[in-house]
Amino acid sequence: MASKKSLFLIIPSMIVARGLEAIFSEAGEFRVEGILSDLSRTGESRLLNVDADAVIIDPSVFDSGSRPGGRNLLSSLNPAPVVAIETVLSSEEDLKQYDAVINLFDPPSAIIRKVRSAIESRQESPRTEGEELSAREKEILICVAKGMLNKETADLYNISIYTVITHRKNITRKTGIKTVAGLTVYALLNNLIDMNSVE
Amino acid sequence: MKLSDLIDLNPDLLAILGRTGIGPGFGEATVEEACLGRGLDTDTFLEVCRVYTFRDYVPSAAALEKVRPSDIIRYLKLSHNYYVSTALTSLRDAINKMLISCDEKRKRVIFRFFEEYEKEMLKHFEYEEELVFPYVGALSSKASDIVVPPMEREFEHSSMGEKINDLKNIVLKYLPAGSDSDTALEVLRRLYDLSSDIARHTSIEDNILLPIIKRMESHGE
CATH class of the missing domain: 1.20.120 (Four Helix Bundle (Hemerythrin (Met), subunit A))
Structure with a gap:
């Protein structure tokens, strides 16, 4: 089997943290890389530098004001998928931002499964896709270059407007080009559209 | 401080010289003397230098008072x-x-x-x-x-x-x-x-x- 997946825990309760650590070490496929009891400044810098396959966090480390933005803060520090463990009652909205949610009463097998699938789902998208634009992204790019609205593009391909926006974000991430005019140049240079369709 | 030493510390500041009318050939002039010679306020000149030197520099309110x-x-x-x-x-x-x-x-x-x-x-x-x-x-x-x-x-x-x-x-x-x-x-x-x-x-x-x-x-x- 490949080397053990490393996990990083941010959990204030030592009972919960040690309990999870025990479950992971028994399962054998995970290794706990480090445990933080809060997200202080030193904690943040540790998270910034740790190379973990997944982060497990108790959202109660955020106060109620910063909880809705908790996931974003974490992804600005570390690209790993984040699994929440619900120790105190949290709103569904707050939990939805995480890649998976562990319940305190989950049996070990369910916990392992959730963490495993959070890591796998993360690996699938960027690695198989590479940095080249996918066929669908090219289609969306053509629409952008033609000056179509997100809504029109969504209707044309029968997808939601949010999916269109996600594709557009990925196009910009891959090409490094943000403006519509710049994307149009890209489309023209790569023969995705014909000069005449933008004149 | 001598202006030549300042430029030596950060050659990016050359860009500023042209836009303040201070051309090369200023000899041993200090920053203050060079500014005075061009009718420039030294504090203002230095604030501009700081922006060109420190990334994300934001002057304090006190510094702005002098500009x-x-x-x-x-x-x-x-x-x-x-x-x-x-x-x-x-x-x-x-x-x-x-x-x-x-x-x-x-x-x-x-x-x-x-x-x-x-x-x-x-x-x-x-x-x-x-x-x-x-x-x-x-x-x-x-x-x-x-x-x-x-x-x-x-x-x-x-x-x-x-x-x-x-x-x-x-x-x-x-x-x-x-x-x-x-x-x-x-x-x-x-x-x-x-x-x-x-x-x-x-x-x-x-x-x-x-x-x-x-x-x-x-x-x-």
């Missing part, structure tokens, strides 16, 4: 001159040379993108020179007939920054076949230089000029 608005305006105007008559024209020439053996269609696509960017810059400079700068002048001379420009509370630079960044990526990553790669490297160097110069220029406007305008406005009331 002379007319010197900032003069500096910004001379930077505009530099962008228009030197930076953009040499970039244009280099892009032309880079694309000279490309097919006509691709050449036009890239060139038109550059021209759009250039047009946007010129429009932005014009807005500042015709509305914002005179407004600051009127504010500081406490003129009674002040025409308040239809001004957004920020200078709307974001799309210009994005466009130059896009152009950089287009040349770096998607340069069409047949382009001259030596000139392309020159174009890239110019784009990187211009984009970091403009980022500092923007920072002077947003973090020095804008707070000064706000302060003068509230004092006037």
